[in-house]
Amino acid sequence: MDIGKYSVTVNQKDIVTALLPVQQHRVPLSNLDLLLPPLDVGVFFCYKKPTNQNSLTFSSMVSTLKKSLAQALVSFNVLSGEVVMNSAGEPEILCNNRGVDFFEAYADVEFRDLELYNPDANVEGKLVPKKKEGVLCVQATELKCGAAIIACTFDHRIADAYSMNMFLVTWAEMAQSKPISIYPFLQRSLLNPRPQGSYDSSINNMYVPISSMPPPSDPVPGADHVISRIYSVAAEDIDWLQAQVSIGGTRRSKLESLSAFLWQIVAKSEKDGTKRIKMGTVVDGRTRLSAEYGESMFNYFGNVLSIPFGDESVEELTRKPLNWVAGAVHEYVKGAATMEHFLGLIDWVEVHRPEPGVTKIYVKGREDGAAFVMSSGQRFPVKEVDFGWGRPVFGSYHFPWGGESGYVMPLPSASREGDWVIYMHLMKSQLDCLEVNAGHIFRRLTADYLGLAFRP
Template identity: 30%
Template sequence: MTCSESVTIVSKSTVVPSHPSAMDDLKLSVSDLPMLSCHYIQKGGLFTKPPFNSSTMISYLKDGLSNALTQFPALAGRFVTDSSGYIFITCNDAGVEFIHATAKNVFIRDIISPIDTPDVVKEFFSYDRTVSYKGHFQPLMAIQVTELADGVFISCAMNHSVTDGTSFWNFFNTFAETCRGVKRITISPDFSRDSVLISSAILKIPEGGPVVTFNEKEPLRERIFSFSRESILELKSKVNNRKFSTPASIELLGKQSNDPYKDGKMVSKIENWIRNAVSVSKPQTINKTDSMAVEISSFQSLCALLWRCVTRARKLNSTKTTTFRMAVNCRHRLEPKLNPLYFGNAIQSIPTVAVVGDVLSNDLRWAAEQLNKNVKDHGNDTVRKYVAEWESNPRTFPLGNFDGAMITMGSSPRFPMYDNDFGWGRPVAVRSGWANKFDGKISAFPGREGGGSVDLEVVLAPETMAGLESDPEFMQFVSNC
């Protein structure tokens, strides 16, 4: 038994699939390999206390996890590097780690009430700041269940070279389904490896393995900014220069809400949020005559607001270049399209670049137009261009804020983060660990109430966060002032 100031580890064990895997080795793709230098993804849900005792809950969750791993056998495997330098997931049923912990002095209100995310939340996750390359030597995933005074936090740390956010939440929601005893699993992951993402290029690993490319110890503040359905609609109306209204039919973050899944409709909903994913690439000049005819989406509007206000809070020189970077889901952008349930990483990181003076002196629509143009441009040809560029120079992903003027948007408000119920209700909140956090890292979550509401998990240098909190243009749209 080990403990920290707030969290006590009660037990650790290994959970294996309920049935042996017959799956062949899975080769890491050109989207998987760059993530070897990134931390394991750390996400989890805060739940009320279940209506049964601790030992029953732990047994119940372990059984559900074992059944879920049968559907996702790759997560119970390990990395292997062959003699040619190719890296694979071997589906050897080695299992995943399961940690049972307690934090009996921590209440739900202690997590959701403070302005800044409390440090104790980071203790609810295992494999803290673990680089994904270590999947050669340790499990590719760990589940930690932490019992609180009046609730429970269920977290998942998953190797980022194995999954992106799409695959992560597909698994997490399947885990919840199997715990509820669902016999016919809604999601059947696609493990095919026959697209342009599977390459003959070899990534050369430095001695000792890759390391993260940002300062893991820099002082940071992290807080959740919530945006209601109404504030998102108001912001979108402003950016599109029209009168604010709230008809039920108006587009909200990809024409779908974040309400719980209904039986039989999981796949179609996933296809919707995959199809409507927001992406960005290099900015191009937009014809002024045509610009007002362009419909700026809700999320593009929110990203533009964030880009402009964080840039202002940083007090940068007007001639400096600022970059807004976002991960793009490529499943629906490739031709032929990948299965929406393709398992693995199918993402590319695309920067939108502009001069600080342009971002701050033009109206909000100008910044949004840069993002909107790149959404439309990032199709099959662009995806394949990025694949070819990586093949010509295989490398891990340089994550961080290298010039003090970068913003990186991760996750998505379209991910079904609240569509998991382990048997006693949906999450009260969704939170993340220390993984891949640096000045300018933003993660977008759906709001719990659904309907197009959004939570932004914002990580900034303390002085920049203070500037953002005092920015009236930004704070007028924030719902949890």
């Protein structure tokens, strides 16, 4: 069948509310939440047709999902509310148990024909729902072969991936009547600024008030554009990349190794050798802040992120060895991977309120070439989101966040231990360069990789 040429029919929409009543209250966003613009993030999980299909119908699966969602929303009540503006013009959460929009859908496609490599055609607007109201929405889609896809879309201002992972695991535990492994800590006051706030000047090089952002440029017909793709990378290729940069007694992490490789690839795709390429890395501050705030940080539900970035010339990135590039990654990340950096970032936001701040990687100057952000989804609980009909055979975040900056998120594979699947949202020319130069490492995600049978 042609890529993306299938139809999805929404058969029913319900609103799932928390099982227990919640007294209406407001939760202000933390200063780290306020660094996020109003972006929605998608996540989806693919399940084969249950082996006990005679007793487990799609209707009964949906019933389980709704019942357990209502239970999970008791603890995660912020996901059942909505975002409103306060008197200062800043967003906050109205915890009114407005509920979660829940869509039941049918897709006229076999799982084996669903080319997840191209999520723009096969996932966007079809399997991952568009959120119109509230903080979270859910879609459960039955495929023609009896497989199912469970997807969520959530407001990034309310939660980062770490937080949503907590919720997804709790939801699955509720569905199987298992003991809850973690209870969220929802008090945003945990990240209040210090009475005598201060921050290092380096933060001014990473974040700027939103008024410093240049106006969006008008689209140029036929110009390069951002698209999404999903690849698989074998465990042995990840190890090989790590070995290429871990020389001279210095051992780099697998994420640093992958980041360095992609930074070079993006630089190679740039036609103008005088340009500079920015690469940011998402750093989670929970471990760093636990020394200040204790174990509550590991249960904290909200955003605890910073995005330091490096800025290097095309010439250096393409001519210098890969281990040099990995060293550049390590150095710029190291400066933000501290408790003081996150405490200072909280104080920086306080100084500039109520004007929002934004990461400077979005700000493009005349000499700037491409920019992209590397996230880390290694905690993605793809094997734990089992609602009672088996583990998913595939799961991924879906984050086409707009603008010209790219986004890359490596995730653990559900199919093969040690492999990664990598969601990429980059310029088409950059992905073309990747496939030409490293297609033997970054393989298009296929039905064969997911272990799906083909027609004879």
